[in-house]
Amino acid sequence: MEGNFKYSNYNIDYATERASELSIKNNNSILMSQQTVTGDCVMVEKPITLVIDGNSLTPKDLSMCGDMNVKLALSKECKEKVNKARKFLEKIVDENKTVYGITTGFGTFSNVQISPKEIEQLQVNLIRSHSTGYGSPLPPPRARMLLALRINVLAKGHSGISLENIEKLIKAFNAFCVSFVPQQGTVGCSGDLCPLAHLALGMLGEGQMWSPRTGWDDAHKVLKANNLEAIKLGPKEGLALINGTQMVTSLGALAVTKAFNLARQADIIAALSLDVLKGTTRAYDFDVHRVRPHRGQGISARRLRALLHSDNNPSEIAESHRNCGKVQDAYTLRCVPQVHGVVHDTISFVHGIIQIEMNSATDNPLIFADREEIISGGNFHGEYPAKALDFLAISVQELAQISERRLERLVNTELSGLPTFLTPNGGLNSGFMTVQLCAASLVSENKVLCHPASADSIPTSCNQEDHVSMGGFSARKALTVVEHVEAVLAMELLAACQAMEFLKPLKSTEPLQKVYELVRTISPPLENDRYMYPEIQHVIKLIRENKIYEVVEERLIEIRDLEEINPNAMRMNAGSPTGIFM
Incomplete structure (x- = not known):
């Protein structure tokens, strides 16, 4: 599978969950709607009704509830x-x-x-x-x-x-x-x-x-x-x-939904950066990840193989350095599956925690009418979602940390061989100089925000409530971290597309070329310095709306299905453009 992550009875299918098509299953009825992720919710284009039963609401369902087109029924x-x-x-x-x-x-x-x-x-x-x-x-x-x-x-x-x-x-x-x-x-x-x-x-x-x-x-x-x-x-x-615990959990549902959409697109952006930096894909070989079979790592590696290798439309950039003698890349390129992979697994874990919490009775006291009893308990304690969302922030921030380092490689001529700051006329123009600076500032903020709020507890209510979760801040921090990561990845994507301008007439693989062309519909090549803020926002919007994933989704599913039949289908060897024995 492209990635069917399981936690308890809940699944996130990283292959079949399409950005363009949302299925909500309630009371044996399936409701279909176009959907878009924004900063505040998942937007839907057609009116739908969610039938509330107290047991089956998902984070994505809840994230849609910020849109006027969604109605509720009991x-x-x-x-x-x-x-x-x-x-x-x-x-x-x-x-x-x-x-x-x-x-x-x-x-x-x-x-x-x-x-x-x-x-x-x-x-x-x-x-x-x-x-x-x-x-x-x-x-x-x-x-x-x-x-x-x-x-x-x-x-x-x-x-x-x-x-x-x-x-x-x-x-x-x-x-x-x-x-x-x-x-x-x-x-x-x-x-x-x-x-x-x-x-x-x-x-x-x-x-x-x-x-x-x-x-x-x-x-x-x-x-x-x-x-x-x-x-x-x-x-x-x-x-x-x-x-x-609904404040913590509702914000957490939005954070984990946005993180899921973000993380799979991070793999795509990393693939494009690797290609324009003339890296080797040898480290993504099936067997390398088979012998360390973390699910997220395997999913990330498969995506990279799917995007960077194509018999029909190979990367002309990769062909150009077939015999460069390069043995291995820096960690930010070589270890993408290992770093991105744990983020995928963390998101799956947190998704399970949040979904259980969403469908749990967290009141006190609880009424059990069948037993004719009212029992005072502690289901109101927010430790589960608080810890999960602190974990989510710590994990997802790594996508920005590694992305910013790839961005540095793109703008640093000593590391990339490309013009400094990706501008054709450096000195008069500064190019992507402060794009990387902004990314660095967001990564630094994330490091502070990743301090776990749930590590703290202050007794309240005259020491009757003498241990608390501090989950409200965990949730708000997690959302902020996710949004910072969206911005950093957007900056890396813009830089990778700008790098392609200096490699022309060479092209990348067909799916990655589609990513480049999509970005160019809203952000033209940077020939002279211009106001970049609106373009960064537009690329963030592409990421939030899953557009980066959509343009390569068919290829990802095709290779997933192919490797399920034959694990050797995408195996790299010394004869391939970037297949170098170490």
């Missing part, structure tokens, strides 16, 4: 579970039993009994008192993802919220009405209390909300403008809305 089975849990909870309230967060206060105040006439006010007070976040709000698409994930968790039927209030949340989602949710203020345990309280506050008609119809405005005005009703909280419903 499955019949979920409605039954929600009603059953609510009925049992109301029975507990009627019997005046002591249950945490229902007939008692919260945290340190869990020993304070709440009178029946104050039970509903308790829930309203909870939302108001916990809406104490800091910083700029989540962009509306990300706030909508957060809302979708909270709906999915409530739909599991272990939180005790009423079906009526879940349906109000879904109506708000479908109208794209989202609350003002500051990005800072969660310690990732007891759930993401602060951001989720802000999410709920707007639905009470308090604070601020956003909708396409109104922009940012007072929540009660936004609800009214969209013909929506505010939520009225009953017993436990405030707690049900704010206790869980």
Whole structure:
């Protein structure tokens, strides 16, 4: 396989998951849509409805929920579970039993009994008192993802919220009405209390909300403008809305989705750099990676073989240095499969953690209506997604670190044999001088951002909540790191395409030539210095939209299938342009 990574019961198929075609499977129905990755979400071109069942939402599904074309509906089975849990909870309230967060206060105040006439006010007070976040709000698409994930968790039927209030949340989602949710203020345990309280506050008609119809405005005005009703909280419903790991996990779902798209295109960009730097592909031989069979490494090596070797359209650049006598390349070229490969494997691992978390009951206490029990537990602790997202950042940043070093080789005439800074008239022109400088600055920032937030813990709530995950920062950092890596790889790709100008009339392989031609549709060759920022942004957009992958996808799948039949199909030998025995 091109790469069928597995974690638990979840798969990422690195060959068949197409950037142009998205399949979402819910309740035995398959919904197809064109999709595009942007900074804030996965954009879809055709209206679709995700049927929420509390069990099968994927990171890609959730990443689409920032787009207006996506609507939500609740499955019949979920409605039954929600009603059953609510009925049992109301029975507990009627019997005046002591249950945490229902007939008692919260945290340190869990020993304070709440009178029946104050039970509903308790829930309203909870939302108001916990809406104490800091910083700029989540962009509306990300706030909508957060809302979708909270709906999915409530739909599991272990939180005790009423079906009526879940349906109000879904109506708000479908109208794209989202609350003002500051990005800072969660310690990732007891759930993401602060951001989720802000999410709920707007639905009470308090604070601020956003909708396409109104922009940012007072929540009660936004609800009214969209013909929506505010939520009225009953017993436990405030707690049900704010206790869980959805802030960490929703941002994590977007980060891992973007990282997946980015990592497979990093292989393609590295292949182009290797060709224009006249490197040898001998290190990508099938047997080299067969004897160290990490899945990600094998996938990366196969992609490099597929892109750099073609009997029908071989690289004229590679042919030109067939007999150069070069034995081996620097690590940034020779070790691409080993470095990129572990990133692929990490993404697969993190994807599994995030998907499990997305479909988990992370409330407290949990209602088990079938057993007629309410149990206080610790599923709200965000350690799983926090650790996974710290791991994701540490791993993905390596794509930028190795990319920036390849970029340095491209602009350094002593290493590449190409004109210094890839400009035909150096001195008067600076060419790619500060493109590499900018890449270096982003790589340096990433190194700081890769310090694991989850290594820290500060006790809160009078030491009742004495160990926390700090997962909110883990998630925000991971997203920032991924976006920095997108930029660095875009800079490398621009430089590799510029390098090809100095190798003409020689051409690369057919698939890599297609990559070059795609870039040239938005960024012409650099003959004299010009304003480069817009072009860098356009190439970042190509990467986010999977366009780099799309133009070579057919070749990657063809070689995957060929090597499954015959592992020797792409074997390199001393007679090939870059096949040199060591």
